Amino acid sequence: MVQSVDSQHLATLSTQLKLLNTRCLEWDKKLTLNDNKSFRFEAHLFAISSLTLTGYFEQLAATFSHLEYVINKSMGKTIINYECEKFVNQFSALLNIVNQLDAGKAEGLYKRYSTQQEKVYQQLQRQYDYEKRLLSMIDAEIDLYENAQGEQKLHHKMRITALKERYQKCNEFTQSLEFKMEGLDND
Template structure:
């Protein structure tokens, strides 16, 4: 690994300052909301941001941490990890800025409240609920057939009620699946 010294860090700070100016300029032009935010490898950052300057601040924080590790002569492995994190964050933010400047910003957005995504979330919940109902039905039927001491008529009523709930749940799941197919066909 090439040695990082104060001159290298100073050079990186110069590049960061230039990137900061670009981020501020873009942030003034773009509007972000909770339901419409940048989509890129945001897992490299500690938290999501609705502004480029928010991501920039995280890159700057990583560089400050790297500088601190170098100044305090920390272990080489720690310095290497922080250096890699800085490089990854810097590259990602730079790519994002360049894409927006080239007019490709639409590709970087994702609407988290799209109808299709909402239906997927509902289908997931329905699937979990159906699975729980089937488990409950199986448990009650096993109790009934095991011959253990139980109120047979009550257990049969419970099984019927669970089957009715499962049928209603399954009907709703099918409606969601049809809605999803309609969205895919559009």
């Protein structure tokens, strides 16, 4: 997904974030939430539910900060792609909601989640955390592999292969949960 990201691209993204933040703040001033409605959308993308668009924006900003960090530290391509995809998905979801509000379609904000959906949502959050840890472990092993000599190099190569296999299985399960969540949303 990300071949090379330079400071100009990050600056452009930062500008887009500021514009989205302004729009979120404006809508938060206009919106009122009834006690029986929860401000939930794209639940699998955001770890914490919020009663304001700004609350979701803050999570998006944290994801962007982490993306900047992994890019500036030149962490592995896999973890950079993971963080980039997470950022793009969160940004798209929040932008979609703001655009719906601009078009007068506020009903998209108020999705009720069943107990089954909450269970899948919580499972997804655990999977995302696990994937992130695996990616960090892979990145650390790659660093050790690059600095190792002889038999140690072979040992680290085997560990990298094993971790990548675990990540692949984990990612397949995560995708199945995302499809399950999508199916429950459509019911």
